Amino acid sequence: MYNLLKGKKGIIFGALDSNSIAWKVAERAHEEGAVFVLTNAPIAMRMGEINELAKKTNSQVIPADATSMEDLENLVEKSLEILGGKIDFVLHSIGMSVNVRKGLHYTNSNYEFTAKGWDVSALSFHRVMHVLYNKKAMNEWGSIVALSYMAAQRVFPDYNDMADNKAFLESVARSFGYFFGRDFKVRVNTISQSPTPTTAGTGVKGFGGFLAYAEKMSPLGNATALECADYTITLFSDLTKKVTLQNLFHDGGFSNMGISDVIMENFNKE
Amino acid sequence: MYNLLKGKKGIIFGALDSNSIAWKVAERAHEEGAVFVLTNAPIAMRMGEINELAKKTNSQVIPADATSMEDLENLVEKSLEILGGKIDFVLHSIGMSVNVRKGLHYTNSNYEFTAKGWDVSALSFHRVMHVLYNKKAMNEWGSIVALSYMAAQRVFPDYNDMADNKAFLESVARSFGYFFGRDFKVRVNTISQSPTPTTAGTGVKGFGGFLAYAEKMSPLGNATALECADYTITLFSDLTKKVTLQNLFHDGGFSNMGISDVIMENFNKE
């Protein structure tokens, strides 16, 4: 709509279906004039919905397991070829907890599950940047964004080990962001998004109630997936060149609320 | 350049001369299609440079002392008239410490000076929002931004009582931002900007050295006034509707640095 990303080239991880934030980012990036490669884990692509998105946005899809250096190297090499030049933006929207899926309580984790979730959700961000950095694949003033959640800072009991994974992810953004900034003028940030009813999110126990709670706590209500995509576009644009190493809350104000009037009234009714 | 603010109406406080961040914001807002009123304290307008900016951006200038409710009420009423409708964005870029001007050390403040600086630099932001809120002068999904500095969180000895004023200012953004969000769907944020060689800034003792230090600490270097204007435009645009109550660091990464390699090398040479 604004040509904010005109001529920019990117890689977008994690568009599962039309509820995904990554899906919305792809649609919005396309509208703003970007070209990009879509990628997801082979296992997440079984439904084939990503091909619909690829068609809609004139993109190619390259499957990659974000825990495999080989896959990531292949992804980046192919992307450079397909896009005909270096990368301007990358979205990392990947997260999964095996402990959550298997219904294991946080106080009773299975550590193989924990390690797997950490590898997929957090370490993968390091891997992605590792490959981009070593292949010198990013253009100057490029922008790398990963999606996070406020459980990295505060306790949301049902978020389980994803809280710790998000804390690790945000730290990776700072740690790698320093070297990416110093050496390639590339910025790295995380967006800490409202709870969002994606296909992954809605599966979490008690998600519906929590969504309603967050809505009433936030002065502007929860941020939607589409609004998150809009915000992500600003971070990919040339208007935010000096924003780096930040964790940016995109949550209708939730993160800085102690209590809202509505939540207090609800509570008092009890 | 992108029509990001097409049709939007605003009020911009604090454009002193072409080094001012507010000046750059006015220029960029104009380029992005906004119309706005410029305002500054009568005393700050003596040089007449603001009229040059007004001409350049097709704006009118309404003088207002931001510590006077009468002036602010007049400003908002006239702005609504001139702009022909409610306000979409407001920039508060006002700050001044009498203790700094008079060379009084922080440990030896004159409290009349402190109170004056607090009124001008911090309470004025409450006053501005007070008038806008009570006159219902903001459009839904409008955006209010004030400029701040990281001395609100961390110690920069020469920043003197402006540190405490910025902490107050950022708190006002949250406190008033809650009511503005709840009642009018308006967002309120502060930008915590790199040290910037504005006419006001460069007067501060030891500013040049500190600028160089910040440049070397920040992986992307210091953010300029123009870059700050670009970033401000994104916060005024429709792409950041759910960002509120935040203090947003725009500083090339300085805020999340512990130490950079360059600063460490410099230190080791000693």
Next chain:
Amino acid sequence: MYNLLKGKKGIIFGALDSNSIAWKVAERAHEEGAVFVLTNAPIAMRMGEINELAKKTNSQVIPADATSMEDLENLVEKSLEILGGKIDFVLHSIGMSVNVRKGLHYTNSNYEFTAKGWDVSALSFHRVMHVLYNKKAMNEWGSIVALSYMAAQRVFPDYNDMADNKAFLESVARSFGYFFGRDFKVRVNTISQSPTPTTAGTGVKGFGGFLAYAEKMSPLGNATALECADYTITLFSDLTKKVTLQNLFHDGGFSNMGISDVIMENFNKE
């Protein structure tokens, strides 16, 4: 009970009655072997309860309006005399909002009231340190503590302008704490305490409901005034010599909670 403050000399501001945190600090400091001077605003001492505390703790009372440099200078000079040496610890527990007392909503502040509340609640902490610093009244490794509240970081709508005052207060702790550390090896911190049913606190609109909410949000429940006194003692002791410029949450964990199971269950019942 432990002799943690054996031989230490102090000044304690703000003991109104036996519900006051400062009152509990005085009792606990006495038990731990400290000697100290009690002080409060002349107007707050009308009930005479502070004399009861003075008797109980073998202390003298020196009235002082914390917004008067003359009173504070008199207080510090007399304290040095009475205690027979320099000061080891100071507690600042002073806060009052005229806007709250008069029932003015935050969006409709009276700025004379705001200025008065700011002077009493926040600037007074600067004044106290100003006098102590310039009179070189503190012993090396002394400890200065002010009581704060999390409204300095997050929105609690009924806390009104006290939120902004606490943000200013915490900034003063950092700003002055730097100079006090550098020049006198004195530490300065704030304690961000749970909502506490003091005589002042319970007067605030909706306080009871909020107290119950905070109790259910905090994994350990709210911290009491006595527990706050215990914690304050540790900060006055020799065991925390290198803790400075910090805002320390003493709140049963509230500050790092996003949501607790109990609050979520309550909400879901609605």
Next chain:
Amino acid sequence: MYNLLKGKKGIIFGALDSNSIAWKVAERAHEEGAVFVLTNAPIAMRMGEINELAKKTNSQVIPADATSMEDLENLVEKSLEILGGKIDFVLHSIGMSVNVRKGLHYTNSNYEFTAKGWDVSALSFHRVMHVLYNKKAMNEWGSIVALSYMAAQRVFPDYNDMADNKAFLESVARSFGYFFGRDFKVRVNTISQSPTPTTAGTGVKGFGGFLAYAEKMSPLGNATALECADYTITLFSDLTKKVTLQNLFHDGGFSNMGISDVIMENFNKE
């Protein structure tokens, strides 16, 4: 010296030699009247120095690899037996990066090394609490402390992947701390300590220079291992019962400094 831990029972992880913070904590806990079990990884105990500490503090040593649930279960069971009752305090002072040891740059991590370091340094804290929680091994109002470092929040380039591990560790403190608080009234915190010349620390590249830098940045200078032990004692004592889920900076003020006068003068000399 104060009997602050009289009658309390604990487990102390990570006393390698007399430079270790854990070693100092053990000595101080002993002086304060506590009884405890010492533990370390079998491989770290080869030098036998821990036996000297055991003798000095009347403690028993139980080797345990903190990445082995079997070892940790054995440790907790034996500790309950030896100490004749439930545990009041636990210190986790464990950290190691294989990438650092092998000299691999952060942008060139070996992910097997990363996973090993994460398991030892961060996940081990979850494992320890997992065993304590499921065996109901902690007394009410017990206290669990892990040592951390500010690289969890800010960039210190040489700290490598330990930064991300500390971020994970601090998140585990919050996540598990919630359940420990809710179910057993046990508090869980991390101490973010100054850089400390332990045997492990001094091996890190450029450590000496950084130590000097931190000393000059901190208004009170760096905190020593002994001072950290003193502070830890307060967190184990009954005086801090309502402090939980916190990351507590014990660093002479470093964490809230933007720049100190001394560092600025040094820089200007360049």
